[in-house]
Amino acid sequence: MTDMPIKILHVISNLSPRSGGPTTVVRSLSAYQVMALSDVTICTTNWGQLAVEKKALNIGVHENGVTYRCFSSESPLAFSPAMYKWLGRHLRLFDVVHIHGLYRFPVTAAAWWARREGVPFMIMPHGCLDPFLYSQSRYNLPLKRIYERLFDIPNLNHASAIHYTSEEEARQAAHLRLRARPIVVPNGIDWESYRRLPQRGCFRKRLLLNDQVPLVLFLGRINFKKGLDVLVLAFSLVIQKHPNARLAFVGPDNEGYGSKVKRWCEEKGIEDKVLFVDHLGPEEVKQAYVDADVFVLPSYTENFGLTVVESMACGCPVIISDRVNIWRQVEQVKAGIVVRLDPEAVAKAITRLLEDRETARTIGTRGRQAAEKFYGWPSIVERLTRVYRDLIEIRRSATSCR
Numbered sequence: 001m002t003d004m005p006i007k008i009l010h011v012i013s014n015l016s017p018r019s020g021g022p023t024t025v026v027r028s029l030s031a032y033q034v035m036a037l038s039d040v041t042i043c044t045t046n047w048g049q050l051a052v053e054k055k056a057l058n059i060g061v062h063e064n065g066v067t068y069r070c071f072s073s074e075s076p077l078a079f080s081p082a083m084y085k086w087l088g089r090h091l092r093l094f095d096v097v098h099i100h101g102l103y104r105f106p107v108t109a110a111a112w113w114a115r116r117e118g119v120p121f122m123i124m125p126h127g128c129l130d131p132f133l134y135s136q137s138r139y140n141l142p143l144k145r146i147y148e149r150l151f152d153i154p155n156l157n158h159a160s161a162i163h164y165t166s167e168e169e170a171r172q173a174a175h176l177r178l179r180a181r182p183i184v185v186p187n188g189i190d191w192e193s194y195r196r197l198p199q200r201g202c203f204r205k206r207l208l209l210n211d212q213v214p215l216v217l218f219l220g221r222i223n224f225k226k227g228l229d230v231l232v233l234a235f236s237l238v239i240q241k242h243p244n245a246r247l248a249f250v251g252p253d254n255e256g257y258g259s260k261v262k263r264w265c266e267e268k269g270i271e272d273k274v275l276f277v278d279h280l281g282p283e284e285v286k287q288a289y290v291d292a293d294v295f296v297l298p299s300y301t302e303n304f305g306l307t308v309v310e311s312m313a314c315g316c317p318v319i320i321s322d323r324v325n326i327w328r329q330v331e332q333v334k335a336g337i338v339v340r341l342d343p344e345a346v347a348k349a350i351t352r353l354l355e356d357r358e359t360a361r362t363i364g365t366r367g368r369q370a371a372e373k374f375y376g377w378p379s380i381v382e383r384l385t386r387v388y389r390d391l392i393e394i395r396r397s398a399t400s401c402r
Helices: 021-035 081-093 105-117 131-135 141-158 167-172 202-207 228-241 258-267 282-291 306-313 327-332 343-355 357-374 377-400
Strands: 007-014 039-045 061-063 066-071 096-100 121-124 161-164 182-184 215-219 246-250 274-277 294-297 318-321 337-339
Touching: 007 021, 007 081, 007 105, 021 039, 021 066, 021 096, 021 306, 021 377, 039 081, 039 105, 066 081, 081 105, 096 105, 096 377, 105 121, 105 141, 121 377, 161 167, 161 377, 167 182, 167 327, 202 274, 202 282, 215 228, 215 282, 215 306, 228 246, 228 258, 228 343, 246 282, 258 274, 282 306, 294 306, 294 343, 306 318, 306 357, 318 327, 318 343, 327 337, 327 357, 337 343, 343 357
Parallel strands: 007 039, 007 096, 039 066, 096 121, 121 161, 161 182, 215 246, 215 294, 246 274, 294 318, 318 337
Antiparallel strands: 061 066
């Protein structure tokens, strides 16, 4: 029985690359689960923008062994009657449902149908339960709390398990006193795609920078939680010692937050030393990591920090705040520098790595080793498969005892 393939249904509101880490995680995880002989379907919508490029709506399309079901949606909640109907007809055919995110209709619908059909389901909040985000919501906070109490909290409490990506994330959710079983399994990367890295220079050429210019990199969504205000202040201090240094902000500005960042740069008089680059493709992202002298993520909160692991995999030394939830693991193996969320502390760490190239190389090497050892998908898929089989067996035993 334990060797039989598992039929897995992943549900996520959208798969647009501009939506950040969860979309990358679901795509990569699913592909590796197929390699591990599971039968995997991703159910999603075209909310925000076309979620699965070149894939017809409401029709199953196969890519790398994964079946994609993409449905039309409406409103900010990604409401999708077509998805609801499909889930009602087909969810019962799966052994386990892995739900990604909160506060959206696809998540709510999938959990409701799983509860109704008696199919074990696991919810992966992707950082949505962090208390910091509770006080910093971009949406109407009272409405969000009502939605949470009516739908998300009951679904979380009735889930077979809640999938956290770090012990830190699990601790942050403790204030909700959720009854579901917590499990901690990290996100992963496709290590094989990082085994051979691109040559240094392509990204710098795009920015019109030569190899001698110190380059500080931020890569991710241009979003309030990323601590970009702290990074701008920190870089304004770095410039005092290294006036030829440059800071590159790389990532999509889905919410118009970039205008604030640019204004802060102008206020500090460093606008001519800061570069903005929109969303990059996977290979271009690697080129950015390889060309950077240091990667910085001074987030106010960060559920996991996939870009941190990607940077480590490319051998780029990382500086992260102690609000990035994998900071303990990074610090433990000395694969990066962890700082408090303070401009002077961030500036000191950047300056250290720009001036001490030997330390920077050592940290970069340790980071690359840690990325391969701890965050490769095969071992993570193996751990998740054991969790899935356990949840399936528990549900089967409970059903047989009725």
